[in-house]
Amino acid sequence: MTVFEELKARGLLAQLTDEEEIKELINAGKATFYIGFDPTADSLHVGHFMALCLMKRLQMAGNKPIALIGGGTGMIGDPSGRSDLRTMMTKETIQHNCECFKKQMSRFIEFGEDKALMVNNADWLLDLNYIEFIRDIGVHFSVNRMLTAECYKQRMEKGLSFLEFNYMIMQSYDFLKLYENYGCNMQFGGDDQWSNMLGGTELIRRRLGKDAYAMTITLLLNSEGKKMGKTQKGAVWLDPNKTSPFEFYQYWRNVADADVLKCMRMLTFLPIEQIDEMDKWEGSQLNQAKEILAFELTKLVHGEEEAQTARESARRLFGGAVAGADFEMPTCELEESDFQNGTIDILGILVKAxxxxxxxxxxxxxxxxxxTVEGEKVADIKAAYSPEKFEGEGIVVRRGKKNYKRVKMGKAG
Structure with missing residues (x-):
């Protein structure tokens, strides 16, 4: 199976500008492609996961990835898929976030000479001469055509700023610069980026008379049509300090039955034939599939040792070995200020945790x-606990079947 056939079999391909050309380039390992990442936080999250996996797959097939960090476009904000204006960031914040991104990306792709590159579009965007830019680049864009793009339609209802309106032109210019500077002949991105990507291929054709290609990846949606990677607490981050390996493992362990094999195909590196065999699985076998999914993805992001620890922790938790357990579990630390008149009630514990x-x-x-607290059901909403209860390893509090927290006293001072 060629790499292109595998991408298709895994359900990763959405829209392509020229399927035959793209197929030929990536199968021959001759694609120099880029995917853009706007540094809006100090960690990548599950929403970036599929792009990173795609970069890894294509690099393994001999193609050259470019991770484009949006140090310049990040100061504007992409309106795609949004109904509000992004918060502006300082140059210092953007630089810090870029450094965090590279560290995390290195788990997936190999950077180095003739391998993968990381490039920051601030290098060419921040020093642009405005008059020259709108004369040389802006002339190639039709406002009428831009306004038909889905990303702008969504924002027009609440008000699209001129700042955001420039985003498509900035992203198109990125593709042009990467083509000129690094021979980048292909851009990949989420399906919501299609209009911006077409702008880049058209700009290269108009300015250079050359062909460049674009391909979008299927968005990672659950069976209800919602983007995956969100919990009640917010995004599922790749940074272990933001989302622990155990919480990351549990997110995937708890995906819906209808989503597990789709996630397995799109995100893991297990052979497609092995995954196809799992199509026949049902009942308790689906729980086994979820364990495999959670382990494989946690191993990708956090390494095999952390994945094994998370799996063992989950097995012991859900096998009933909770009270006094000495394995990894998400932990909440209490402070003296959490106690009122020497105690904290169960409601306060649940919120704090x-x-x-x-x-x-x-x-x-x-x-x-x-x-439950330490495996015992709590029936009284006024149940209260003194600080001594949380000394040492503390107590294990559970809500429902799958949500646990170890609650203990934090270190003073």
């Missing part, structure tokens, strides 16, 4: 019999 979003939600969870 992030097991509920509010005291009213915590009250309902207790009243419905869904809360």
């Amino acid at each position: 992030g097991l509920t979003a509010s005291r009213s939600e915590a009250r309902r969870a207790v009243e419905q019999g869904g809360v």
Whole structure:
């Protein structure tokens, strides 16, 4: 199976400018391609995961990836898929985020001479001469055509700023510069980037008379049509300090039955034939598939040792070995200020641990019999605990079947 056939079999391909040309280039290992990442946070998240996996697959097939960090475009903000204006960031914040990105990306792709490159579009965007730019580049863009792009239609309802309106031109210019500077002949991105990517191929054709290609990757959606990678607490991050390896493992372990094999195809490097065999699995076998998915993805992001620890922790947790367990578990540390008159009640514990979003939600969870402390069901919403209860390893609090937190006293000072 060629690399292109495998991408197709895994359900990764969405829209392509020229399927035959793209197929020939990537199968022959002759594509120099880029994917853009705007540094809007100090960590990549699950939304970036598929792009990183694609870069790894194509690099393994001999193609050359360019990770384009949007140090310049990040100061504007991409309106695609948004109904609000992005928060502006300082140059210092953007630089810090870029450094964090490279460290995380190095787990997936190999950087170095003739391998993968990381490039920052701030290098050519921040010193542009405005008059020259709109004369030489802006002349190639039709406002009428730009306004038909889906990303602009969504924002027009609430008000599209001129700042954001420039984003398509900036991204198209990125492709032109990468073509000129590095021979980059292909751009990949999420399916919501299609209009911006076409702008780049058209700009290269108009300015240089050359052909360049674009391909979008299927967005990672669950069976309900919602983007994956979000929890009640927010994004699922690749930084272990933001989302622990155990929490990362549990996110994938808890995907819906209808989503597990799709995620397996799109995100893991398991042979496609092995995954196809799992199509026949049902019932308890689907739980085994979820374990495989969670282990493979945690290994990719955090390494095999962390993946094994997370898997063992989950198995022991859900096997009932909770009280006093000495394995990895998400931990919440209490401070003296959390105690009122020498105690903290169960509602306060649930909120502090992030097991509920509010005291009213915590009250309902207790009243419905869904809360345990050290394996014992808590029936009284007024149940309270003194600081001594949380000394040492603390206590294990559970809400429902799958949400656990170890709660203990933090270190003073």
